[in-house]
Each structure stands twice: as C-alpha cells, then as structure tokens.
Amino acid sequence: MKRILVGIKRVVDYNVRIRVKPDGSGVVTDGVKMSINPFDEIALEEALRIKERGGAEEVVVATIGPAETQQQLRTALAMGADRALHVQADGIVEPLVAARALLKLVEREQPLLVILGKQAIDDDNGQTGQVLAALWNRPQATYASKLELKDGTARVTREVDAGLETLEVDLPAVITTDLRLNEPRYVKLPDIMKAKKKPLETLTLSALGVQQRQQLKVVRFEPPPQRQKGIKVRDAAELVDALKKKGLL
Amino acid sequence: MTAKILIIAEHDGSKLNPSTARCVTCACALPEAQITVVVCAAEAAAVAAQVAQLAGVGRVLTLEHPANAHALAAVQAPQVVAIAAPFTHVLGPSTTFGKDLMARVAALLDAPQVSDIMAIESPTRFRRPVYAGNAILTVEASGEGKVVGTVRTASFEAAAGGGSAPIEKAAVEVALPTHTRFVSVSAARSDRPDLQSAARVISGGRALGSAEGFKLLYSLADKLGAAVGASRAAVDAGYAPNEMQVGQTGKIIAPELYVAIGISGAIQHLTGIKDARTIVAINKDSEAPIFEVADIGLVGDLFQIVPEIERLL
Numbered sequence: 180m181k182r183i184l185v186g187i188k189r190v191v192d193y194n195v196r197i198r199v200k201p202d203g204s205g206v207v208t209d210g211v212k213m214s215i216n217p218f219d220e221i222a223l224e225e226a227l228r229i230k231e232r233g234g235a236e237e238v239v240v241a242t243i244g245p246a247e248t249q250q251q252l253r254t255a256l257a258m259g260a261d262r263a264l265h266v267q268a269d270g271i272v273e274p275l276v277a278a279r280a281l282l283k284l285v286e287r288e289q290p291l292l293v294i295l296g297k298q299a300i301d302d303d304n305g306q307t308g309q310v311l312a313a314l315w316n317r318p319q320a321t322y323a324s325k326l327e328l329k330d331g332t333a334r335v336t337r338e339v340d341a342g343l344e345t346l347e348v349d350l351p352a353v354i355t356t357d358l359r360l361n362e363p364r365y366v367k368l369p370d371i372m373k374a375k376k377k378p379l380e381t382l383t384l385s386a387l388g389v390q391q392r393q394q395l396k397v398v399r400f401e402p403p404p405q406r407q408k409g410i411k412v413r414d415a416a417e418l419v420d421a422l423k424k425k426g427l428l
Numbered sequence: 429m430t431a432k433i434l435i436i437a438e439h440d441g442s443k444l445n446p447s448t449a450r451c452v453t454c455a456c457a458l459p460e461a462q463i464t465v466v467v468c469a470a471e472a473a474a475v476a477a478q479v480a481q482l483a484g485v486g487r488v489l490t491l492e493h494p495a496n497a498h499a500l501a502a503v504q505a506p507q508v509v510a511i512a513a514p515f516t517h518v519l520g521p522s523t524t525f526g527k528d529l530m531a532r533v534a535a536l537l538d539a540p541q542v543s544d545i546m547a548i549e550s551p552t553r554f555r556r557p558v559y560a561g562n563a564i565l566t567v568e569a570s571g572e573g574k575v576v577g578t579v580r581t582a583s584f585e586a587a588a589g590g591g592s593a594p595i596e597k598a599a600v601e602v603a604l605p606t607h608t609r610f611v612s613v614s615a616a617r618s619d620r621p622d623l624q625s626a627a628r629v630i631s632g633g634r635a636l637g638s639a640e641g642f643k644l645l646y647s648l649a650d651k652l653g654a655a656v657g658a659s660r661a662a663v664d665a666g667y668a669p670n671e672m673q674v675g676q677t678g679k680i681i682a683p684e685l686y687v688a689i690g691i692s693g694a695i696q697h698l699t700g701i702k703d704a705r706t707i708v709a710i711n712k713d714s715e716a717p718i719f720e721v722a723d724i725g726l727v728g729d730l731f732q733i734v735p736e737i738e739r740l741l
C-alpha cells in the first residue's frame with residue numbers, strides 16, 4: 180500500500196506567551212494551551228492532499244511522547260489521517276531518540292514518504308528529519324515549500340537563504356516542511372466524532388528496541404535579556420535627528 | 429583539554445559565505461582551540477584561499493569531487509564524517525545550509541547536536557535559544573564523544589582577516605549517494621547588501637499592501653545603503669520574496685540599525701531581530717507589540733512617514 184508517515188509533536192501553542200519557571204527547570208506548561216507543532220500540521224495537510232490527489236492510499240500519523248499526546252493524535256485523525264501510532268515516552272525526547280523510534284516505524288510501515296515539520300517550536304532543534312534520513316540512508320529534502328511526486332521521485336522546492344532551491348529525490352525520502360507549503364484545513368465537528376473511532380495504537384520505546392537516552396543534559400532555562408525601554412518620537416524629522424544623535428546616519 | 433574543531437565552510441562555489449567567519453569566532457571561544465575548516469566543492473581553490481585568510485584558522489582542508497558542485501547534505505555528510513575522527517567538535521553555521529547538513533552529520537557520528545549555539549561556556553556547555561528565543565537554555569554534553577553544533581551566526585562577529593593557514597587536499601573513500609539531485613536555484617540577484625550581514629536593514633510588513641508598496645522601502649534602503657527584509661505576512665502575501673523573511677522561520681540578523689515598518693512585532697518576528705543594536709518602529713497602532721522592543725518608536729502612517737524620511741536624508 181502506498182503510505183505516507185507523518186510525525187507530529189505536542190508543543191505549547193504558538194500564541195502562548197512563554198514563561199520560564201522560577202527554578203529554571205523548564206517553562207511553565209501547567210494550564211497552558213498545547214497544540215500540534217505548526218510545521219507538523221503542515222506536514223499532515225500535505226500528506227492528506229497527496230492522498231486526495233491519488234498519490235497515496237493511507238496517511239499514518241505518529242508521535243513519540245507522553246500519554247497526553249494522544250489528544251494531538253486525535254486532532255490529526257480528525258484532520259483526516261487514517262491511523263495513529265503513539266510511542267509512549269516520558270521526559271525530553273531528543274532528536275536522535277525520536278528519529279530512531281521513527282525509523283522503527285518506517286521499517287514496519289514501509290512508507291513511500293515521511294513528512295515531518297522542519298522544527299518543533301518548543302526546543303527549536305530542527306534535526307529530526309535529517310537524522311531520520313541519515314539513519315535510514317535515504318534522501319532528505321528540508322524546508323519544503325512545494326512538493327510534487329512523479330514516477331518514484333519527488334521534486335521539492337526548498338526555502339533556502341539564497342532563495343528557492345529545487346531538488347529531485349528518489350523515493351522513499353524524508354521531507355520537512357516550511358510554512359508556505361500549504362495552509363492546514365480546519366477540523367470540523369463531525370470529523371472529531373469520526374476520529375474517535377479511528378485506530379490509535381500505543382507502543383513503547385522499549386518495545387521498539389529504542390533506548391531513551393539524553394545526551395544533552397538541561398543545566399537551566401533562563402528568560403532572555405530584556406531590551407531597555409525606548410523613546411517615542413513625534414515625526415519623521417525627530418526620528419532622523421534621533422538617529423543622527425546615535426551616530427546611525 | 430585541547431579542543432580540535434572541524435568547521436564546514438559555506439560557500440557558493442566561488443565565494444565564501446560570511447557565516448563561516450562567524451563560526452570561526454564561535455570556535456575560538458573553546459579552550460586551546462585548534463581550528464580546521466573543510467571546503468567541499470567541485471573546485472575548492474578559490475574558496476579555500478578565502479578561508480585561509482581568516483584569523484584563527486589553523487588549517488584548511490579541501491574535499492574536491494564533482495558531486496560537490498552543489499551543496500547537498502546527503503552527499504556532503506558522509507565525506508565530512510570520513511574526516512571527522514580526530515575532532516572533538518564539528519561545527520557549521522545555523523543557516524539553511526548548515527542546519528540541513530549538520531544534523532545529518534550528527535546522526536552518522538551518533539553524536540548529539542547543539543542547535544543555534546549562542547555562547548560557549550566550556551567544551552561541553554553551551555547556551556542556545558529555545559521557544560523562539562523566549563527562553564535561553566544551557567545544555568551540557570557528557571564529554572564522551574564528539575559534539576556537533578550549529579552556530580547562531582547573529583551571536584558572533586566575523587573573524588578578522590590577515591591569516592595565512594596552510595591548505596591541504598583531503599582524500600576520502602566513501603560511496604556518495606545519487607538519490608538526491610540538484611535541479612535549480614532561483615535567487616533574486618540584487619545590488620543591495622546581503623540581509624544576513626548588512627549593518628542597516630529596512631523591513632516591511634503586511635501594511636505595505638503590495639509588491640508596489642515595497643518599492644517605498646527599496647527606495648529608502650538604497651538611500652541608506654541598507655538591505656531590505658520582510659515579515660512573514662508580507663512574504664506570504666507575495667509582496668516580497670521568501671529570502672527576505674526575518675524571524676524564527678526566516679533569517680536571524682544582528683544589524684546596527686533595524687527599521688520595522690508596518691510590522692506588528694509578533695514573537696516569531698522578534699526572534700529574528702533580538703540582537704539588532706538599534707530597533708526603530710514605524711506603526712500606526714501605538715499599542716503594537718513592536719514598540720515594546722523598539723529603541724525609537726514613531727506612531728503614524730508609513731505612507732506619509734517613509735517618503736518624508738527619504739526627503740530629510
């Protein structure tokens with residue numbers, strides 16, 4: 180079966196104002212809205228569109244994380260994913276651990292494409308897709324803003340610092356998404372009801388034979404340094420004067 | 429402990445990207461740093477010569493192969509890994525080039541990667557931004573094995589010139605994959621300064637209203653010798669090309685002067701400008717969050733103010 184595997188992560192919603200815990204052990208997440216990482220939502224949307232165009236028969240969504248992550252898997256099923264896989268893992272899941280777990284799922288599911296977000300907006304690591312592609316020994320096309328499948332290859336337009344780069348990769352491959360790839364659909368209420376009946380399988384890291392290890396220990400979280408409060412000027416002339424005084428013009 | 433650092437050079441085949449000089453400065457913060465820079469290219473001589481001049485670089489290695497004509501992570505990673513054995517740290521810039529490549533290198537080395545290094549506290553301890561820069565995380569590697577890192581270029585000055593490091597050819601015997609092929613790159617050629625290294629940046633948001641509206645900014649920027657940036661909303665709307673986007677998903681920059689025009693100041697945008705020396709905001713909404721970070725704020729209609737500024741210059 181032509182299958183697409185999409186990885187999602189549960190993160191603090193992008194609209195939430197982040198506060199660092201006073202003891203520096205992390206950021207405040209109690210009572211904070213959690214969502215699917217926005218880049219992963221784009222990954223899922225892309226997979227669904229490929230399926231709707233007939234380019235795939237099944238979209239499987241997977242996550243590695245704590246029990247609560249099943250909320251985000253249900254949302255993904257409501258968006259249109261056919262099945263969900265939850266790999267239970269507590270604590271910080273580093274990219275290498277996440278990628279090893281995804282590799283196990285890849286070996287099991289044999290997808291023609293794995294689509295992930297280019298980064299998670301919590302740890303901002305931006306590694307998992309590339310690490311998975313390396314361990315799998317398959318192509319990677321990161322920061323995708325356009326994706327076309329044809330004859331066992333994918334043509335991917337990537338947002339790079341210089342502009343737009345196009346690569347052709349043989350399938351199977353790992354794609355990571357940038358924001359302009361698509362605009363994810365909204366979930367409709369009937370779909371939420373339907374999603375409750377879709378299969379959600381729970382696995383564990385150890386059952387997959389993946390060790391939960393942390394190679395980078397958290398020493399502390401700190402709030403970023405605050406900028407000094409600035410001044411207001413009244414018009415363009417005052418602005419130009421102020422810049423001249425600072426030696427900037 | 430002597431730190432032996434391998435830096436992967438970023439270049440376009442003829443010119444060294446300034447991000448490499450910033451990685452060198454970052455690497456110099458490691459104790460007794462011995463810095464090697466590797467240039468992967470089809471023909472490496474021109475770029476290697478530029479690397480050799482960077483102060484702090486001890487040695488330049490070249491890896492020449494026709495497959496290196498375009499930087500492809502899947503092709504470069506095994507070559508980098510093949511020469512990585514003697515090094516304690518393997519660094520690249522946190523640009524789209526470096527982010528794409530280094531994580532693949534880290535995976536093949538089975539080493540942890542520290543993304544977006546903004547400060548080095550010890551050979552194993554690093555500071556990096558998380559949550560779009562709303563928290564700073566200090567992490568500690570075990571000290572066993574290598575550390576791979578991407579360097580947040582806005583946090584480091586470029587290394588000075590004046591060096592004269594020896595250049596050596598490296599040879600590696602690794603099978604290079606053919607599953608990934610370069611097709612094309614479209615980069616708008618511009619005479620304006622490069623956004624990532626410009627001292628002055630004029631940036632526009634959704635309020636500019638059209639690609640036509642952005643011409644107002646180009647005109648001002650040219651008068652100031654500035655680069656032009658954009659918010660995501662402006663890029664999404666097609667007013668500006670994607671390579672102009674500043675922020676969490678765009679470029680992280682540290683100019684002397686950043687002028688945000690018709691940009692509200694969403695946290696994802698602010699992530700990209702936290703290190704700007706002076707931030708100027710022009711916005712008609714006095715409550716816009718951009719004013720919370722602006723050193724100089726001007727409330728008003730940009731379509732009046734911008735031409736006025738230009739006249740006054």
Ligand SMILES: Cc1cc2nc3c(=O)[nH]c(=O)nc-3n(C[C@H](O)[C@H](O)[C@H](O)COP(=O)(O)OP(=O)(O)OC[C@H]3O[C@@H](n4cnc5c(N)ncnc54)[C@H](O)[C@@H]3O)c2cc1C
Nearest residue numbers: 633634635659660661675676677678690691692697712730
């Ligand atoms: C995961 C994620 C990543 C993101 N990454 C980025 C990123 O990298 N970069 C980025 O910029 N955004 C990013 N965003 C988007 C960000 O959240 C904002 O939506 C975006 O920055 C808004 O752009 P803007 O300020 O141009 O538009 P708006 O928020 O619409 O602001 C327009 C501003 O113009 C002002 N204005 C209107 N007319 C005038 C006038 N005539 N004169 C003066 N002022 C006027 C308004 O008062 C308003 O403040 C990201 C979002 C997500 C979810």
